[in-house]
Every structure is written in C-alpha cells, then in structure tokens.
Amino acid sequence: MAIHAHLHKIRELKTPTWITSSRKDMWLGLLERLNTQDRAFHRFLDDYATDDDITLARRDVRNIFAQDAATGVIATIFWSHARGMRVNALSLLVRDLPTLITLMSVADFRNDELNELLAQPGISVPTASKMLSACGKTYCGMPAAIIDDTIIQVIENSTFASDFPNIAELRNKSRSRPVPYYEAYLRDVTALCEKYDITSDMIDRYLAEYALGNTSQNAELQSA
Numbered sequence: 001m002a003i004h005a006h007l008h009k010i011r012e013l014k015t016p017t018w019i020t021s022s023r024k025d026m027w028l029g030l031l032e033r034l035n036t037q038d039r040a041f042h043r044f045l046d047d048y049a050t051d052d053d054i055t056l057a058r059r060d061v062r063n064i065f066a067q068d069a070a071t072g073v074i075a076t077i078f079w080s081h082a083r084g085m086r087v088n089a090l091s092l093l094v095r096d097l098p099t100l101i102t103l104m105s106v107a108d109f110r111n112d113e114l115n116e117l118l119a120q121p122g123i124s125v126p127t128a129s130k131m132l133s134a135c136g137k138t139y140c141g142m143p144a145a146i147i148d149d150t151i152i153q154v155i156e157n158s159t160f161a162s163d164f165p166n167i168a169e170l171r172n173k174s175r176s177r178p179v180p181y182y183e184a185y186l187r188d189v190t191a192l193c194e195k196y197d198i199t200s201d202m203i204d205r206y207l208a209e210y211a212l213g214n215t216s217q218n219a220e221l222q223s224a
Helices: 024-032 040-048 058-067 069-080 087-095 097-103 111-118 125-134 149-155 178-196 200-223
Strands: 019-023 053-057
Touching: 019 024, 019 069, 024 040, 024 053, 024 087, 040 053, 040 069, 053 058, 053 069, 058 069, 058 125, 069 097, 069 125, 087 097, 097 111, 111 125, 111 178, 125 178, 125 200, 149 200, 178 200
Parallel strands: none
Antiparallel strands: 019 053
8 A cells, every 4th residue: 555655744734834925926917807896816916916917825825814814815815826817707705705714714625615616717726725725624524635636646546556446436527526525535534644643734745745856856757
C-alpha cells in the first residue's frame, strides 16, 4: 500500500505544497474592466500583495478566513484562480460576493450547498474543493480535501488502488460524475485518516507532491 509505505513522509509537514502566485497587475487589469464600485478585491490586493505578486498558501487563506470570513472568501478566489479568470465570471463573483460569504459560513456542506457553490461562475469541483479545504469546511461530516487533475491521476493509478477503493468504483468518471467522484474521494481520505491517524491536509499534500515528483522524474528521463 503506497500510503502505508510513505507515512513518514506524509507526516513531515515542513514545507506547504498548496501555494499559488499570480501577478497583481493581471488582477488589477481584470478588476478595472468591471462595472462595479465595489473595491473589496482592490483592498485585498493592497493588503496582501507583495511588490508585484499575490502569493498565498492554503494555511494563509485559512488564517485569513478564520479572522474575517469576507476577506477569507476573497482570498480563496485569488488563491484558487492563480491564472486569473474571465472578466464576466469575475464580475459575477464580485456582484454575488455577499451571497458567497453567506454560503461559506456553513460549517458542514451538504449536497445542496455544494451544488450552490458549483453554480457560481468559474467554480468547478476542483476549485470548490480548494475553497472548502482552505476555509476549513467539512462535507457530510468529512474534512474537505483538495482534489484536482494531478491528484486524480495519482489516485486512479494501480499503485493506490487498495488505498482508494471507493474511487476504484468510479474510475475514469471524474468528469461525468464530478460530485459523486468527490464524495468517493472524501470517503477514502477519511478512512485513511482514521486508519493511520493523519489529516486530510497531509494526504492531499502528499498526493500533490507525489504527482509533482513523478512529473519531474519523467521530465528527467525524457531529457536523458
């Protein structure tokens, strides 16, 4: 079992993995194209951007959200959309920010709340998983863990088949059944947490590092 074999690495949380960085001027350019007087996003950039970039780790977003939910929701948007987003989608998020803040006040998301979050522009299951995790939420009582395309490739690998039995039943269905797939992933993650006394943060961090490590090894082999 891959998870069991790497527990020592999983428990080493010295360097955060979920860090994103994007250009401050890119976001300012997008915001200036909006027809709104709301300056909340501008104020966030003024407060948290360093020089020309806005760089956030998951733990940064979680701390910001714990201090102030409204600012924390804005942080999740910047953090989970490091490459920027379409102007119309950003415009709708700015317009509906009060609704989004109210939604993110829910501690334990259920299907209805998750579907409401997914109905927001530019928010897919991977993005929603990042927002839920960064804000310290649970889904149906299970601590939210991040899932994205790189993690999906890892957990569908035969190496991890015994660690993710619920995912095995939905193999190759992450696109056609995104919410059931995410639920299955969380059930597997929760079972691993209980079995090995680790956290969901540790697991998704390890899966992301595993994927990045394999990518680097493959690149080195191709170069050779």
